[in-house]
Amino acid sequence: MNDKTEDRNEGLEPRQQAVRGVRADAQRNINALLQSAMTVFATSGVDAPVREIADNAGVGVGTVYRHFPLRSDLIEAVFRQEIDACADAAVDLANKYKPVEALERWMLCYLEFIATKRGLAAALHSNDPTYGTLPICFVEELSPALKTLIETATAADEVSVKITPDELLWAVASLCTAVDNGDIEHAKNTVSLLVDGLRYRANR
Amino acid sequence: MNDKTEDRNEGLEPRQQAVRGVRADAQRNINALLQSAMTVFATSGVDAPVREIADNAGVGVGTVYRHFPLRSDLIEAVFRQEIDACADAAVDLANKYKPVEALERWMLCYLEFIATKRGLAAALHSNDPTYGTLPICFVEELSPALKTLIETATAADEVSVKITPDELLWAVASLCTAVDNGDIEHAKNTVSLLVDGLRYRANR
DNA sequence: ACCTGAACACCGTTCAAGT
DNA sequence: ACCTGAACACCGTTCAAGT
DSSP, X not given: OOSOOTTOOTTOOTTOOOOTTOOHHHHHHHHHHHHHHHHHHHHHOTTOOHHHHHHHHTSOHHHHHHHOSSHHHHHHHHHHHHHHHHHHHHHHHXXXXXXXXXXXXXXXXXXXHHHTSTTHHHHHTOOOGGGTTHHHHHHHHHHHHHHHHHHHHHHTTSOOXXXXXXXXXXXXXXXXXXXXXXXXXXXXXXXXXXXXXXXXXXXX | OOSOOTTOOTTOOTTOOOOTTOOXXXXXXXXXXXXXXXXXXXXXXXXXXXXXXXXXXXXXXXXXXXXXXXXXXHHHHHHHHHHHHHHHHHXXXXXXXXXXXXXXXXXXXXXXXXXXXXXXXXXXXOOOGGGTHHHHHHHHHHHHHHHHHHHHHHHTTSOOSOOOHHHHHHHHHHHHTTTTTSOHHHHHHHHHHHHHHHHHHHHO
16 A cells, blocks of 8 residues: 555554664664653653663663764653644634633643653753753744734733743743642742733733 | 950951851861852852862862751852842832832842852752752741732732742742743743732732 | 663762871 | 862763674
8 A cells, every 4th residue: 555664653652753764673672762761751850860761671871872862852752742732732722712711721731741740841941952952842843832822812902911932931831940849839820920910911 | 355266257258157166277168168169150050060169169079068068058158148138128129119019129139139140040949958958048038028028019909919928939939940041031021920910910 | 773881971979097 | 176089879971892
């Protein structure tokens, strides 16, 4: 049916990725690494030692660096689906709720996503070059989704203060840095307060 | 004039601290370390290598740990004066401006303080036990000052949403974690937006 | 092509030896 | 009492040797 045999990779586990032209053993290692990273990130945070991830996957450390030169590459791959889901949620919310409410709900959704991954918020703000591409990846994918929400709310006169999607993404991610220790409810309240700030200026 | 000879320690440099009953050479090392840490923190951030601080002060690493067992002890000592100044600013602002404005200005002042110390915001949210006492120190000193500002604004009906000083301190410090990379103006705008959120709810 | 893991660099922290 | 710095543990990253 399909003349390209390389991409016959149906039946993979959810979070596994198929790459063209890689040897079968390499593909197995990639999958094992993604599986391992997912578990290790959940237990030890996204800043877990590379050796822990390698051991857990049953491969040498060099293999980790071969397939994922930057730690951000691994993080990105592990959470790609969730990032996508987050972007998709924007259109769903826009259909179900009135503009500001959709905006607020989306920001809380984004907060939930980041806040439940230990170390992710910190990684997003790290200067370490090994995390370098991570903010770009997140922002590039989510910024357009959020932009639409903001523009809709602005058009409906429910928000009038000029604010960029990037600023809001950044604010939410920042507020998540503290969640590891404290309560996620605090962060949610603060985000709601922020949205109220947007509403308030619209009214004066 | 004074029968206690130990506390005749006038003429010290600004940021130096005098401790009772320490040997003269130890006191010299403490002062050198504070001076060194101040410089190194400014250039390399508060997470700079201990060896760098020790070398810069001309002492061995062991001496750092002797006088400042936790890194937070060193950070606390270096910034004590600025923390005090921040607390004092609360009463000055309360005298000069109307309640909400004083509150907003104080938060921006606190933001400025944290945001201009590289790594400090991250340290405040770190789980590392070596930073353990740091948040407590900051919150214990600043929480009462902020509490007064909030209560005054609430009494004047300029703010009605229930919010604790700790939540606001936490929010500001969180927003600073991203400042190392980006613009401090973003953070300031967000804080203003937050205060607007407090105002808005007061009006409905 | 790909894998392994020893090796190196770097950093935090301790503690035996010295004054 | 206090200081020094070698020593140890731990972690990131590379690369020679092997398949």
